[in-house]
Amino acid sequence: xxxxxxxxxxxxxxxxxxxxxxxxxxxxxxxxxxxxxxxxxxxxxxxxxxxxxxxxxxxxxxxxxxxxxxxxxxxxxxxxxxxxxxxxxxxxxxxxxxxxxxxxxxxxxxxxxxxxxxxxxxxxxxxxxxxxxxxxxxxxxxxxxxxxxxxxxxxxxxxxxxxxxxxxxxxxxxxxxxxxxxxxxxxxxxxxxxxxxxxxxxxxxxxxxxxx
Amino acid sequence: xxxxxxxxxxxxxxxxxxxxxxxxxxxxxxxxxxxxxxxxxxxxxxxxxxxxxxxxxxxxxxxxxxxxxxxxxxxxxxxxxxxxxxxxxxxxxxxxxxxxxxxxxxxxxxxxxxxxxxxxx
Numbered sequence: 001x002x003x004x005x006x007x008x009x010x011x012x013x014x015x016x017x018x019x020x021x022x023x024x025x026x027x028x029x030x031x032x033x034x035x036x037x038x039x040x041x042x043x044x045x046x047x048x049x050x051x052x053x054x055x056x057x058x059x060x061x062x063x064x065x066x067x068x069x070x071x072x073x074x075x076x077x078x079x080x081x082x083x084x085x086x087x088x089x090x091x092x093x094x095x096x097x098x099x100x101x102x103x104x105x106x107x108x109x110x111x112x113x114x115x116x117x118x119x120x121x122x123x124x125x126x127x128x129x130x131x132x133x134x135x136x137x138x139x140x141x142x143x144x145x146x147x148x149x150x151x152x153x154x155x156x157x158x159x160x161x162x163x164x165x166x167x168x169x170x171x172x173x174x175x176x177x178x179x180x181x182x183x184x185x186x187x188x189x190x191x192x193x194x195x196x197x198x199x200x201x202x203x204x205x206x207x208x209x210x211x212x
Numbered sequence: 213x214x215x216x217x218x219x220x221x222x223x224x225x226x227x228x229x230x231x232x233x234x235x236x237x238x239x240x241x242x243x244x245x246x247x248x249x250x251x252x253x254x255x256x257x258x259x260x261x262x263x264x265x266x267x268x269x270x271x272x273x274x275x276x277x278x279x280x281x282x283x284x285x286x287x288x289x290x291x292x293x294x295x296x297x298x299x300x301x302x303x304x305x306x307x308x309x310x311x312x313x314x315x316x317x318x319x320x321x322x323x324x325x326x327x328x329x330x331x332x333x
Binding site for chain 2: 004005035050053054057058060061064065067068071072073074075078090102103104106146169173176199200
């Protein structure tokens with residue numbers, strides 16, 4: 001009887017170990033490990049018009065907490081406007097070297113919000129956001145890191161409170177909780193997120209050992 | 213017997229994952245994100261409203277009082293807003309604080325400070 005308990009116990013823990021997704025190849029990242037990141041205003045390929053600007057207000061915290069110096073987002077926007085970079089097309093076609101020249105940034109983060117949709121399923125609603133992130137080295141223009149991620153927030157359920165929540169969720173759109181979730185998940189994901197930055201205690205200690 | 217063991221294991225795993233999540237943040241964020249959100253709602257001009265500025269300022273005041281670390285960009289944001297309000301001396305002081313805390317900001321802070329000083333003369 002006891003052996004079965006032990007086997008069951010171990011079997012329960014095994015799935016936790018096995019959940020390791022295919023890891024990102026961080027070689028280029030490590031070669032040009034940036035100290036500072038300039039977050040550019042996100043491009044919007046979704047139908048939610050106000051989403052990008054709100055999204056931008058929740059991206060600094062996860063990046064800073066991961067140990068990077070992050071330039072303040074609104075100041076960045078103003079300087080970009082001063083430079084005549086008034087739309088996403090102009091921004092994305094600008095040579096990254098320009099951002100090193102003006103801001104002194106080691107890397108630039110390009111964000112594209114691909115999707116921001118709400119779906120209603122009778123008694124609950126859920127909002128899904130899908131975005132892709134691309135971190136580029138300003139000196140060489142090489143891609144240090146990129147990732148596409150999807151995050152979901154659900155409201156509602158089998159109760160009066162749930163029904164009310166679902167209705168409220170549909171009417172009042174506060175993009176923040178989902179934006180926060182998205183930005184945290186994409187930056188912190190194990191094996192796929194960012195490596196620790198210079199202000200983080202794990203800086204250079206979390207470099208993956210590439211096995212041949 | 214099995215059930216007890218499984219329940220205990222489950223509780224242990226939940227507890228362990230909770231403690232792993234309860235990591236304190238490196239910086240004191242206070243009302244900063246709320247101040248950014250306020251600005252995002254204000255689509256005219258630079259976006260800083262009285263309320264968003266109060267949220268920003270209170271974040272800095274609390275962090276300084278607690279002797280906690282002010283996050284990247286906060287003093288810079290504060291300095292820039294002070295400059296726009298005509299409070300140039302305080303603006304330069306804030307930008308210098310940013311530069312001191314985060315050497316990565318030196319290039320930008322230096323160019324902003326010299327532009328402010330040039331305008332002042």
